[in-house]
Amino acid sequence: MKGKDGKDGVRIAVDYRYLNKYCEGDAYLMREITDLIQKVGQAKVISLCDIKSAYHQTEVKPEHQWLTAFVWDGGLLQYTRAPFGQKGSGNTFVRAVQQVLYPIRDITVSLWMILLCTRINLTNI
Numbered sequence: 102m103k104g105k106d107g108k109d110g111v112r113i114a115v116d117y118r119y120l121n122k123y124c125e126g127d128a129y130l131m132r133e134i135t136d137l138i139q140k141v142g143q144a145k146v147i148s149l150c151d152i153k154s155a156y157h158q159t160e161v162k163p164e165h166q167w168l169t170a171f172v173w174d175g176g177l178l179q180y181t182r183a184p185f186g187q188k189g190s191g192n193t194f195v196r197a198v199q200q201v202l203y204p205i206r207d208i209t210v211s212l213w214m215i216l217l218c219t220r221i222n223l224t225n226i
Contacts, residue, residue, distance in 0.1 A: 115171045117186040127189035137209060137216065144207075144218035152198070153213045159183040159194045 141147055161169060161180055169180035169187070183190040191212050198210045207219040 113171075113173075115169075115184060115186060117184075117188070120168060121186075121188040124188040127192040137211075140207075140209060140216070140218045146217075146219050148217040150215040150217075151213065152215055155198070156185075156191075156194050156212060157182045159190070159197060 159182060161183055166179045166181060169184055170177055172178075183194060185191075194212065195210050198215065199208075202208050202210065202215070205217070207217060209216040209218070
């Protein structure tokens, strides 16, 4: 595919529907947008961190990389980082970020942001 801006460049799109039929679902639930809206509405302090590029830092285990393989004109390629479209990869990313940030209360993680909403007035930051 052409690049996102329509100019020259390569944008890879891999269809993982066949693979996803045979993958186990992840029981880890992500927050619904209504929960986020309610949390923001009750907060005194709101902080937002954009993490859309961080998703592609989630490593695929070497023994599972062959499952991400695809063919193109240049040959066979495999992802070493989590691609979009694979079943459960989004939940795996959110879980990993939440485990790292576990000590911080009042935090919500999604695929594109970390949201800190607190009812406490933070004056000494």
